[in-house]
Amino acid sequence: xxxxxxxxxxxxxxxxxxxxxxxxxxxxxxxxxxxxxxxxxxxxxxxxxxxxxxxxxxxxxxxxxxxxxxxxxxxxxxxxxxxxxxxxxxxxxxxxxxxxxxxxxxxxxxxxxxxxxxxxxxxxxxxxxxxxxxxxxxxxxxxxxxxxxxxxxxxxxxxxxxxxxxxxxxxxxxxxxxxxxxxxxxxxxxxxxxxxxxxxxxxxxxxxxxx
Numbered sequence: 001x002x003x004x005x006x007x008x009x010x011x012x013x014x015x016x017x018x019x020x021x022x023x024x025x026x027x028x029x030x031x032x033x034x035x036x037x038x039x040x041x042x043x044x045x046x047x048x049x050x051x052x053x054x055x056x057x058x059x060x061x062x063x064x065x066x067x068x069x070x071x072x073x074x075x076x077x078x079x080x081x082x083x084x085x086x087x088x089x090x091x092x093x094x095x096x097x098x099x100x101x102x103x104x105x106x107x108x109x110x111x112x113x114x115x116x117x118x119x120x121x122x123x124x125x126x127x128x129x130x131x132x133x134x135x136x137x138x139x140x141x142x143x144x145x146x147x148x149x150x151x152x153x154x155x156x157x158x159x160x161x162x163x164x165x166x167x168x169x170x171x172x173x174x175x176x177x178x179x180x181x182x183x184x185x186x187x188x189x190x191x192x193x194x195x196x197x198x199x200x201x202x203x204x205x206x207x208x209x210x211x
Contacts, residue, residue, distance in 0.1 A: 045070050047081040049102040056133035057184060058110045058117065058166045059092045066102070077103050095134045095164075116190040118163070121171055123178045126200035128211070131181070135165045136204040139183070141196040161189040161196070162204065 049066045059065075068081050079087055079102045093108035111117050120139065131137070138160035163183035171178040181201060185193055205211040 045072050046078075048078040049081060049084060049087070051096050051098060051100055051102060054098045054134060055092055055096045056166050057092055057095045057164070058182075061087055061090055061092065061107070063088055069101075071101065077101070077105075079104055111184060114187055115184055116187045117166060118183050118185055118190050118193045120181045120183050120193055120201070121178055121197055122181060122199075122201055127179070127181065128201070128203040131165060131168060131201065131203060133165050133167055136162060136208070137165060137181075137183070137201040138162055138204055138210070139185075139193050139196050140200045140202055142198040142200075160202070161185055161192050162208070163189075163193065 047068055047070055050069045050071075051065055052067050053065070055061075055065060063084070066084065071078075087102065087107055090107045091110045092106055093110050093112055094106055096102065096106050127137075139162075140160055163185035166182040166184055168179055168181050171180045183193060203211040
């Protein structure tokens with residue numbers, strides 16, 4: 001649902017557990033199995049927190065991440081301005097899009113249970129130039145060395161590991177302007193990603209196909 005917010009672009013209300021949006025003009029009925037019942041309808045307008053930029057999972061919240069808006073929203077979902085000090089310094093457990101209202105469920109333990117954060121070093125040209133936090137990628141192992149033994153561990157053969165980009169930063173130890181990409185992957189796949197260092201990253205679209 002698009003919410004009228006004073007002093008900023010329209011704010012958006014999400015079901016943070018599924019990163020879904022309520023469509024403008026009507027309140028979508030959502031199964032009680034996936035989302036708890038909201039007591040009452042919409043509260044009166046209140047001053048709440050909206051984020052000022054796309055924020056990746058694992059981001060540590062600061063005051064500069066927020067704008068203060070006035071909106072009509074279910075009070076059990078949103079974080080009021082009066083509780084800003086309680087979320088500053090906390091970690092996002094999911095990615096939150098720009099202009100979305102911050103929900104209490106967005107903040108929590110990171111990485112989530114069963115997931116691990118892995119640093120993956122890549123050389124220039126071995127990842128999409130438009131790669132950004134929040135994007136899904138496939139981790140491709142390095143090509144086998146020609147005419148000699150492998151210099152290090154070899155990634156386990158099989159389907160490429162799929163992960164989510166958390167951040168991209170320059171590799172301080174690389175002479176070739178390489179980068180370090182922080183990836184969120186399944187714990188069971190973390191070892192495969194580590195063994196695939198020296199390989200490449202392929203961007204994936206919403207359907208899981210190479211983009």
